[in-house]
Amino acid sequence: MTRYKIKDPELTRRRFINMAMGATATVGTVSLLGTLGGAHPVFRLTEDKKPPMEGDILVHADPAKEGTPITMAELSETQVTAWPMGTDADGNQIIRKGEPNNLLALYRYPAGTLSGEAVIEATIDGEVVAYSDICTHAGCPVPDAKDGTGMFCPCHSGQYSPTEGGIVAGGPPPHKLAQLPIVAEGDSIKVSGFFLTHPYPYTDDATWEATKQAAEEA
Ligand code: FES
Known part of the structure; x- marks a missing residue:
């Protein structure tokens, strides 16, 4: 029997926001390291x-x-x-x-x-x-x-x-x-x-x- 999942609009919205925040944090971290690395190789x-x-x-x-x-x-x-x-x-x-x-x-x-x-x-x-x-x-x-x-x-x-x-x-x-x-x-x-x-x-x-x-x- 085929089961259909009922999509909760609120759940979908939250998942989207969480994914977006995760991506932003990753980009931010890479950007910071890139900035620091460009000025000086602080992590090496x-x-x-x-x-x-x-x-x-x-x-x-x-x-x-x-x-x-x-x-x-x-x-x-x-x-x-x-x-x-x-x-x-x-x-x-x-x-x-x-x-x-x-x-x-x-x-x-x-x-x-x-x-x-x-x-x-x-x-x-x-x-x-x-x-x-x-x-x-x-x-x-x-x-x-x-x-x-x-x-x-x-x-x-x-x-x-x-x-x-x-x-x-x-x-x-x-x-x-x-x-x-x-x-x-x-x-x-x-x-x-x-x-x-x-x-x-x-x-x-x-x-x-x-x-x-x-x-x-x-
Ligand atoms: S004045 Fe330009 S490097 Fe010193």
Whole structure:
């Protein structure tokens, strides 16, 4: 005997809504991961690609002495470039240069020089300050200006003031260089936390927050 199912219109409507919501959630998740992945591979973070992490030691980025810990005595008002160096789960030292945007710039000024948006609590004795050395416009490394007037990006003439918290002093950069909190340990310099604001290539705090969380959980 053939049985006929009686279609309940309300049941059909609910089933349709549930299916639609499920599809929307899936698309949303894929979209979010795609967005995060496009800005930064947050879900594939390896030790060499993590951003500077608390406890990392700052080492020279200059090829002539790459990997050598930077000492306080080596710092001055002339930029010293650095990589953060951490350790993996087995205790091996890892220079986090798998992510080129981890390049850092270090300066040491006489006490009282730093001002503006510089976060003094994140410096060593109000004298040593660290920034992301990657231009927030299009990601070029930013050396010192040849005439000694701060930092000058050679790609499109962006200018930054390292004595005022890395603020934009000219050109097209959309926002300042991120300051990295540091502390002294003996004669070495250590990272004491994540960048205080979002560094390049991030354009908003939300994506940067997601990356910080991914780095802590990886
Ligand atoms: S990349 Fe630095 S100003 Fe364009």
